[in-house]
Amino acid sequence: MTAAKPDMITVRDLTKTFGDFRAVDQISFSVPAGKIFGFLGPNGAGKTTTIKMLTTILKPSGGTILVDGHDPVASPHEVRRSIGIVFQDPSLDDELTAFENMELHAVLYGLPREGRREKIDEFLRFVELLDRRDDIVEKFSGGMLRRLELARALLHEPQVLFLDEPTAGLDPQTRNHIWSYIQSLSKEHGTTVFFTTHYMEEADRVAEEIAIIDHGKIVARGAPEKLKEEAKAKTLEDAFITLTGHSIREEEASALDSMRNMRKMWKKRR
Amino acid sequence: MGPVYILWLRQVKRYLRSRARVLGSLGQPLLLLFALGFGFGPTFEKAGGGNYIQFLAPGIIAMGILFTALFSGIEILWDRKFGFLKETLVAPVPRLLIVLGRTLGGATIAMFQGAIVFTVCLVAGFRVEDLSMLPAAFAFMVLIAIAFTAVGTIFGSVLEDMQAFPVIMNFMVMPLFFFSGAIFPLKGLPKALTAATSINPLTYGVDGLRGALTHGPAFGLGLDFAVLGVFAGILLVVGSYFFSRIEL
Numbered sequence: 001m002t003a004a005k006p007d008m009i010t011v012r013d014l015t016k017t018f019g020d021f022r023a024v025d026q027i028s029f030s031v032p033a034g035k036i037f038g039f040l041g042p043n044g045a046g047k048t049t050t051i052k053m054l055t056t057i058l059k060p061s062g063g064t065i066l067v068d069g070h071d072p073v074a075s076p077h078e079v080r081r082s083i084g085i086v087f088q089d090p091s092l093d094d095e096l097t098a099f100e101n102m103e104l105h106a107v108l109y110g111l112p113r114e115g116r117r118e119k120i121d122e123f124l125r126f127v128e129l130l131d132r133r134d135d136i137v138e139k140f141s142g143g144m145l146r147r148l149e150l151a152r153a154l155l156h157e158p159q160v161l162f163l164d165e166p167t168a169g170l171d172p173q174t175r176n177h178i179w180s181y182i183q184s185l186s187k188e189h190g191t192t193v194f195f196t197t198h199y200m201e202e203a204d205r206v207a208e209e210i211a212i213i214d215h216g217k218i219v220a221r222g223a224p225e226k227l228k229e230e231a232k233a234k235t236l237e238d239a240f241i242t243l244t245g246h247s248i249r250e251e252e253a254s255a256l257d258s259m260r261n262m263r264k265m266w267k268k269r270r
Numbered sequence: 271m272g273p274v275y276i277l278w279l280r281q282v283k284r285y286l287r288s289r290a291r292v293l294g295s296l297g298q299p300l301l302l303l304f305a306l307g308f309g310f311g312p313t314f315e316k317a318g319g320g321n322y323i324q325f326l327a328p329g330i331i332a333m334g335i336l337f338t339a340l341f342s343g344i345e346i347l348w349d350r351k352f353g354f355l356k357e358t359l360v361a362p363v364p365r366l367l368i369v370l371g372r373t374l375g376g377a378t379i380a381m382f383q384g385a386i387v388f389t390v391c392l393v394a395g396f397r398v399e400d401l402s403m404l405p406a407a408f409a410f411m412v413l414i415a416i417a418f419t420a421v422g423t424i425f426g427s428v429l430e431d432m433q434a435f436p437v438i439m440n441f442m443v444m445p446l447f448f449f450s451g452a453i454f455p456l457k458g459l460p461k462a463l464t465a466a467t468s469i470n471p472l473t474y475g476v477d478g479l480r481g482a483l484t485h486g487p488a489f490g491l492g493l494d495f496a497v498l499g500v501f502a503g504i505l506l507v508v509g510s511y512f513f514s515r516i517e518l
């Protein structure tokens with residue numbers, strides 16, 4: 001065994017432009033295998049755009065990416081096999097049951113038929129949804145949906161787990177729950193975790209490594225302790241202000257939340 | 271083939287769980303059956319066309335399939351809007367299999383709807399003349415379902431606007447139906463109308479279905495089958511192409 005762990009994710013000069021707007025601007029970082037990596041930044045910083053490029057659903061305008069040794073542009077299939085994702089926005093079929101959503105995922109990822117059922121139950125138990133196994137997802141609360149998405153993303157035992165704002169809009173108790181699942185997963189299975197958040201205190205608590213992104217550029221990288229030390233700040237929140245000259249909270253309870261509410265109302269009328 | 275099957279199954283489950291879906295797309299075909307069937311019937315028969323319900327029913331069944339098949343494309347828009355599309359697009363599954371599963375799912379539902387319309391036609395007095403031809407009729411129903419579900423897939427992949435989709439589909443349904451020989455015989459039409467009907471793929475579906483159910487095909491079942499089959503194949507390829515280009 002060598003001392004230095006190989007990198008699970010390597011990003012060099014990654015750029016994404018929409019028209020002449022640079023959503024992600026020449027960012028570089030790497031994530032060592034087995035680490036929990038936090039990608040922080042305010043709304044609109046470019047976090048989701050970065051995750052989309054890492055997970056093969058958006059083509060970069062420039063730069064290179066390696067995920068588990070594969071390039072998402074050249075070999076999307078290999079990357080897709082290595083990764084699990086919880087998207088920022090819901091991605092369940094809410095007319096199916098929890099079990100059916102899991103089963104669909106299992107089949108798409110080619111899990112063998114025998115043992116499939118048991119495995120699904122095991123992961124539903126892990127996120128404490130086993131008792132809701134055969135309920136239609138439409139009736140689930142936001143926290144339950146999130147947990148189900150997490151269980152689904154883990155079902156095929158990915159090398160890397162991508163979580164885009166996994167706790168946004170959830171109550172503190174559910175947030176704690178979700179982080180404890182993720183930490184135990186990282187500890188027990190050595191899964192690499194790449195998450196984004198705009199909750200600084202969560203990143204401070206959970207992440208082993210952090211990159212802070214603002215206006216498409218990475219403004220700081222390192223362990224939370226190191227970042228706070230460098231910025232001579234007590235909290236990451238303060239460190240962020242020192243680094244960027246503005247607060248991360250500016251647009252909290254954002255447009256996104258109001259869009260979610262609109263969706264809910266619209267769906268009720270359907 | 272696992273992914274194709276599970277995506278097919280998903281569509282079927284969603285259909286069976288939604289009564290609104292079942293009833294929603296029956297309205298138009300049934301309205302046409304009763305309005306045309308009983309309204310035009312006496313005139314048609316006086317003119318020596320024979321029993322009009324007997325003539326009309328295959329067209330109405332085709333219409334029931336057409337309508338559901340075209341509108342199944344909106345599921346892509348729903349899935350895009352409510353996120354499920356992402357789940358399928360990041361899975362390590364070729365998009366061709368995804369679009370195949372979806373299309374077969376949509377086509378199966380269109381077949382269910384066609385079967386319901388068929389039953390209503392029987393209640394309204396329609397009689398199958400040769401029961402041994404039912405498998406041929408079934409084959410034509412399948413081809414119509416696949417071809418027009420693929421058309422729905424094309425529009426569902428290209429359009430991103432929930433409002434535009436039904437508008438465009440409604441705009442297509444009526445001309446496809448009226449210029450297909452569903453409601454009037456193809457013989458002795460004005461030239462322009464003959465041109466319109468002969469480039470309309472549904473014409474061959476209606477003609478084949480009518481031929482199989484009541485012995486009156488204008489073109490012959492072989493030609494109908496070949497034209498519709500080729501057409502369905504091409505549309506499947508085009509639908510897959512547009513689906514595989516979707517970006518989120």
Ligand SMILES: Nc1ncnc2c1ncn2[C@@H]1O[C@H](COP(=O)(O)OP(=O)(O)O)[C@@H](O)[C@H]1O
Nearest residue numbers: 018021023041042043044045046047048049050
């Ligand atoms: N498809 C797109 N077209 C144009 N602009 C986009 C698109 N996707 C994202 N953006 C813009 O890129 C910026 C970064 O967005 P995003 O990555 O979603 O931010 P974050 O996830 O950090 O909140 C935002 O200003 C957003 O409006």
Ligand SMILES: [Mg+2]
Nearest residue numbers: 047048049088
């Ligand atoms: Mg985001």
